[in-house]
Amino acid sequence: MGKETVEQIDTLVIGGGQAGLATSYWLTKAGVDHLVVDRRDRLGGGWLDRWDEFCLVLPNFTLLLPGMPYDGDDPDGFMVRDDVVKYLSRYASLINAPVRLGTNVTRLAATDGGLVAHADGTTFQTRNVVLATGPYPRPKIPAASEKISGHIQQLHSSDYRRPGQLTDGAVLVVGASQSGAQIAEELHRAGREVHLAVSKCSSAPRRYRGRDLGWWLLQVFQNGAKVGVEMKLPSLAARFAGNPIVSGQGGGHSIDLRQFARDGIRLYGRLESADGTTVRFSDDLVDRLVFAETQFDNQVRRMIEAYIAAAGIDAQPDDRPPRSDSPAPATSTELDLAAADIGSVVWATGYRLDFSWVDLPVFDEWEYPRHTWGVTTHPGLYAVGLPWLHSTGSSVFAGVGADAEHVVEHLVGRREP
Structure with missing residues (x-):
């Protein structure tokens, strides 16, 4: 030594x-x-x-x-x-x-x-x-992963690199925050059949009132305190909340989970347990989708509007299309990985x-x-x-x-x- x-x-x-x-x-x-x-x-x-x-x-x-x-x-x-x-x-x-x-x-x-x-x-x-x-x-992977059959490929999003890295067949992506949603979108674009367990995360528009969302967030961060508008942490636990679902791919775009479903991605609630090739989900997908679709208006939009008013900015009107009123996508609380030909699971479940x-x-x-x-x-x-x-x-x-x-x-x- x-x-x-x-x-x-x-x-x-x-x-x-x-x-x-x-x-x-x-x-x-x-x-x-x-x-x-x-x-x-x-x-x-x-x-x-x-x-x-x-x-x-x-x-x-x-x-x-x-x-x-x-x-x-x-x-x-x-x-x-x-x-x-x-x-x-x-x-x-x-x-x-x-x-x-x-x-x-x-x-x-x-x-x-x-x-x-x-x-x-x-x-x-x-x-x-x-x-x-x-x-x-340190990647965070739920204990349920240990109960999934050994012949199913499993990896955390930190180890995911490209669709071709995954075993042939469909893919289950667990977690729909920024990484999970973008990986699911990439896999779907590559022609994979994708199943997505939805996290409780907010979606956000790529652009709002004529500017990229990042521009507004930067303005509030840099100048908000000067006009009495600041981003506040609602609780200590919220330090670890997932970031709003949005993408920079292709010049940047919004991500709509209901559109995912219309495009053929199968949506589920939170993955709660696993046993061999059977995985089970919470029965609250609709609540999770509504949460994703309303949080921006409930929180970030109010902050941006307050900043626009306080700073006297002549911003373009909010020209976002109205929220989709499409029916809730078909789902289930149980999935047989073998029957669905799912060969791999990507855990987009965050970090510790x-x-x-x-x-x-x-x-x-x-x-x-x-x-x-x-x-x-x-x-x-x-x-x-x-x-x-x-x-x-x-x-x-x-x-x-x-x-x-x-x-x-x-x-x-x-x-x-």
């Missing part, structure tokens, strides 16, 4: 995605000696786990990392996966981020006067640590936070750090890039920079006598 190397560094940033790199930008500006480590062997963060045809669901103009806002020739387009990865690599190069790849931190603990991180034969002794591992570290390697008592019942705007309850320990860390933009390109800046300001303040 080789001898462990000990390195001393003022600040260690764990995670080299957009959150870690944005933090590095501000640390460099502040003159703080630091190192960014990432377990992967290449830059790109969680975007590397997306499927081949993945693209952003927010327009390119929302790519606003500090020091490098989007400067391409397609601001209204939706960047594809590989270009997102290139964007992050270019950003790391531009800001000269001190990144060390292939470095997996397996334990973080307190020590006299600071923190100690263990990673692949190296011990980092540091005054500050910034947790920037993002909201997608995973800070099991952090040996510090700073986490709540959701494994979320106890903090105030990224400053945790343990001195010298910070977090960036988590959903609703401070605002609705905390985990996306448009908002992570502001959180990172605040964290670095606090960190620098600790160094001053």
Whole structure:
């Protein structure tokens, strides 16, 4: 067994995605000696786990990392996966981020006067640590998966890459938030028969009152507080709610679950149990569809309308077509995978936070750090890039920079006598 190397560094940033790199930008500006480590062997963060045809669901103009806002020739387009990865690599190069790849931190603990991180034969002794591992570290797969017959191929959406990767036959996609809905649409477009277990998620129009939905969300995020309109978190549990169903594919479009049904995708309620080749669903598909179809008007539309009024914007009228009054699609509460010729199941069931390697008592019942705007309850320990860390933009390109800046300001303040 080789001898462990000990390195001393003022600040260690764990995670080299957009959150870690944005933090590095501000640390460099502040003159703080630091190192960014990432377990992967290449830059790109969680975007590397997306499927081949993945693209952003927010327009390119929302790519606003500090020091490098989007400067391409397609601001209204939706960047594809590989270009997102290139964007992050270019950003790391531009800001000269001190990144060390292939470095997996397996334990973080307190020590006299600071923190100690263990990673692949190296011990980092540091005054500050910034947790920037993002909201997608550990796929969440329901226990029902263990009851499904072994000859059925199963994979999480983080491992899905393309339709041809799946066993021949029909496909059951479990979960209809952003990933599940887009994967179901892609499989259907590829000619696969698709069955979709519907999550309780909101749908949203791609465009509203003459603008892309992302434009309105960015305006409220950046300027809403100035006119008294802000996005608010209804509850702590809502930090983990699915994002509105919308797509950036083909120049961007809305996703209508009832249209899925009319196109031939078979819809079901929530997958509740499994036994061999039989899976069972909740008997509330209609309620789930109504929820998806009404949440935008109940919440986001009201916020946008309030912002339009408060900011005095002369916006185009709401010209969306009326909500479909088509009858509820045919469904059932039980499905025989074998009889339906289903050869594979894609679990688009989201992710869990995973800070099991952090040996510090700073986490709540959701494994979320106890903090105030990224400053945790343990001195010298910070977090960036988590959903609703401070605002609705905390985990996306448009908002992570502001959180990172605040964290670095606090960190620098600790160094001053």
